[in-house]
Amino acid sequence: xxxxxxxxxxxxxxxxxxxxxxxxxxxxxxxxxxxxxxxxxxxxxxxxxxxxxxxxxxxxxxxxxxxxxxxxxxxxxxxxxxxxxxxxxxxxxxxxxxxxxxxxxxxxxxxxx
Amino acid sequence: xxxxxxxxxxxxxxxxxxxxxxxxxxxxxxxxxxxxxxxxxxxxxxxxxxxxxxxxxxxxxxxxxxxxxxxxxxxxxxxxxxxxxxxxxxxxxxxxxxxxxxxxxxxxxxxxxxxxx
Numbered sequence: 001x002x003x004x005x006x007x008x009x010x011x012x013x014x015x016x017x018x019x020x021x022x023x024x025x026x027x028x029x030x031x032x033x034x035x036x037x038x039x040x041x042x043x044x045x046x047x048x049x050x051x052x053x054x055x056x057x058x059x060x061x062x063x064x065x066x067x068x069x070x071x072x073x074x075x076x077x078x079x080x081x082x083x084x085x086x087x088x089x090x091x092x093x094x095x096x097x098x099x100x101x102x103x104x105x106x107x108x109x110x111x112x113x
Numbered sequence: 114x115x116x117x118x119x120x121x122x123x124x125x126x127x128x129x130x131x132x133x134x135x136x137x138x139x140x141x142x143x144x145x146x147x148x149x150x151x152x153x154x155x156x157x158x159x160x161x162x163x164x165x166x167x168x169x170x171x172x173x174x175x176x177x178x179x180x181x182x183x184x185x186x187x188x189x190x191x192x193x194x195x196x197x198x199x200x201x202x203x204x205x206x207x208x209x210x211x212x213x214x215x216x217x218x219x220x221x222x223x224x225x226x227x228x229x230x
Contacts, residue, residue: 033218035221040223040226041223041224042117042204042206042221042222042223042224043156043204043206043219043221044221045218045219045220048218088155088156090155099144099161099208099217099219100158100161100168100169101158101219102158103155103156103157104155105153105154105155106154106155
């Protein structure tokens with residue numbers, strides 16, 4: 001079963017605009033991670049935020065985490081055509097064995113040049 | 114640094130046939146994962162190995178799927194017999210040993226796209 005639910009499922013923006021996507025989850029977590037998947041390729045890790053953190057930045061990426069609402073958001077600023085991809089949140093459950101991640105359904109982002 | 118290698122990249126088979134996928138993780142990564150990603154969905158963990166032992170195979174359909182990592186390095190995932198609903202991308206990922214903590218990034222291979230006709 002999938003834990004995270006991303007919103008929106010799809011997003012189309014112009015180059016230079018910001019893209020925001022949200023993720024909601026159900027259980028207590030140790031951390032939440034965001035991954036990017038380009039068409040036909042594997043996933044690439046973007047950023048990890050721990051349960052005791054509220055905000056994190058990495059380059060043009062900004063992630064927030066609200067554990068009281070069990071939700072996270074990913075903001076991509078000044079988007080580029082190369083940012084066109086699917087974005088997935090993945091949660092590390094407090095009770096999960098090992099390093100198990102549970103992925104959401106993803107947000108498909110199209111950045112038009 | 115070489116990434117996670119998978120082969121083949123594409124496979125087309127008829128239902129009821131068998132198929133095998135191969136994965137070579139990043140050198141030094143003790144933990145290996147197999148995921149199934151159906152079109153339009155996020156990856157779903159099938160099985161997780163720590164060295165050559167199974168950590169979690171709770172979502173592996175054991176009546177038709179099997180996986181092994183005999184020497185704690187390479188791994189193979191087999192489906193026998195395949196069903197139409199097995200059409201998906203099969204992703205392999207690896208990470209440092211889970212003994213190092215809970216925050217290990219997973220590195221993914223390019224995946225094998227399986228089509229069952």
